[in-house]
Amino acid sequence: MSLSRLIINNFRNLTAVDLELSHGFNFLIGENGSGKTSLLEAIFYLGHGRSFKSHISNRVINYERDHFVLFGRVEEAKHEWSVGLQKTRQGDTTLKINGEDGKKISDLAHLLPMQVITPEGLTLLNGGPTYRRAFLDWGLFHQHNEFYNHWANLKRLLKQRNAALAQVRNYAELRPWDIELAKLAHLVSDMRAVYAEALRPEIEKTCQFFLPELEITVSFHQGWEKESEYSEILMQGFERDRTVGYTMVGPQKADFRFRANGLPVEDVLSRGQLKLLMCALRLAQGEYLITQKSRQCLFLIDDFASELDPTKRALLAERLRQSGSQVFVTAITQDQLNQMHWQGQQSDKRFSVTQGKIVLL
Numbered sequence: 001m002s003l004s005r006l007i008i009n010n011f012r013n014l015t016a017v018d019l020e021l022s023h024g025f026n027f028l029i030g031e032n033g034s035g036k037t038s039l040l041e042a043i044f045y046l047g048h049g050r051s052f053k054s055h056i057s058n059r060v061i062n063y064e065r066d067h068f069v070l071f072g073r074v075e076e077a078k079h080e081w082s083v084g085l086q087k088t089r090q091g092d093t094t095l096k097i098n099g100e101d102g103k104k105i106s107d108l109a110h111l112l113p114m115q116v117i118t119p120e121g122l123t124l125l126n127g128g129p130t131y132r133r134a135f136l137d138w139g140l141f142h143q144h145n146e147f148y149n150h151w152a153n154l155k156r157l158l159k160q161r162n163a164a165l166a167q168v169r170n171y172a173e174l175r176p177w178d179i180e181l182a183k184l185a186h187l188v189s190d191m192r193a194v195y196a197e198a199l200r201p202e203i204e205k206t207c208q209f210f211l212p213e214l215e216i217t218v219s220f221h222q223g224w225e226k227e228s229e230y231s232e233i234l235m236q237g238f239e240r241d242r243t244v245g246y247t248m249v250g251p252q253k254a255d256f257r258f259r260a261n262g263l264p265v266e267d268v269l270s271r272g273q274l275k276l277l278m279c280a281l282r283l284a285q286g287e288y289l290i291t292q293k294s295r296q297c298l299f300l301i302d303d304f305a306s307e308l309d310p311t312k313r314a315l316l317a318e319r320l321r322q323s324g325s326q327v328f329v330t331a332i333t334q335d336q337l338n339q340m341h342w343q344g345q346q347s348d349k350r351f352s353v354t355q356g357k358i359v360l361l
């Protein structure tokens, strides 16, 4: 899967962009504030229906306009899809796939798996478990069609339980709901555990490649005591949950932790090593999808590689090249790209970005 064409209207400072893209590497070169990150953000938006920078969608609409439009042509093997997304300041969203309305964001996301590597993405390692759950769930979403429904239902049931905690008179009233919730919790957790276990060797191998000096290990934590029946845990925790007003343990607390030589990575790794680890994780997961599902995965790499040392940058470029993925890389100058050893190939494209205008070099 790759994006062969991208049209952007009124997304941040990108008022009118229309690009024919390379299926290999696309380099975006431009000064600070020219619109490089905005371009990656627009691609991300097209695949997620939201930004990786701001939760407020009005922020991405050009200051002087009342809506933005994104259009992409997606190609995979011999198939082609056109995807379009429009969002207004009033909050109306129009989403079309091959001209058809009534599509959901999850349909878009299925079509466009992507991994983002940005400096902010370090939260995967030094942020809360939410980021690592999102990492795991990304893989499950693309690996198993049914995961999304289970996950969405679980979220809904948990929300309902939290609301009900304040209303029920005793636990008996909540019990039938908890039994349903527990079934889903086990289902989702088991899927997470199986996926985490399958991904583990891939991660460890990729970490060996990027950080051979460290022994990186990963472990999945389901969010409640191992081997325990979740419905029992819910029953035992009822009074406490009622006091605090929400469900304290469960799959909403799951985590996927990384250790280096037995210690939590965020405590012992340098910033540079953390960045490298983050690259390795995203790469391993993207590659795993490619091999498991014969699907491609897009990589968006922002300002990032510039902070890695040249040999590691070259390793990253080489691995991405081998994966056959479509890659977007931003840099401030061509020199920087040269120093990064991002060796160009004929199919690659370079674009210059200047004050929101993007032209092929």
Ligand SMILES: Nc1ncnc2c1ncn2[C@@H]1O[C@H](COP(=O)(O)OP(=O)(O)O)[C@@H](O)[C@H]1O
Binding pocket: 011, 012, 013, 030, 031, 032, 033, 034, 035, 036, 037, 038, 039, 058, 059, 060, 061, 062, 063, 064, 353
């Ligand atoms: N909603 C918006 N409308 C118009 N311009 C915006 C909006 N949001 C941000 N900008 C501007 O867009 C420019 C591009 O930012 P960015 O893509 O982060 O640049 P780069 O990554 O090239 O350094 C910045 O100058 C920023 O001020």
Ligand SMILES: [Mg+2]
Binding pocket: 033, 036, 037, 038, 302, 303
């Ligand atoms: Mg930027």
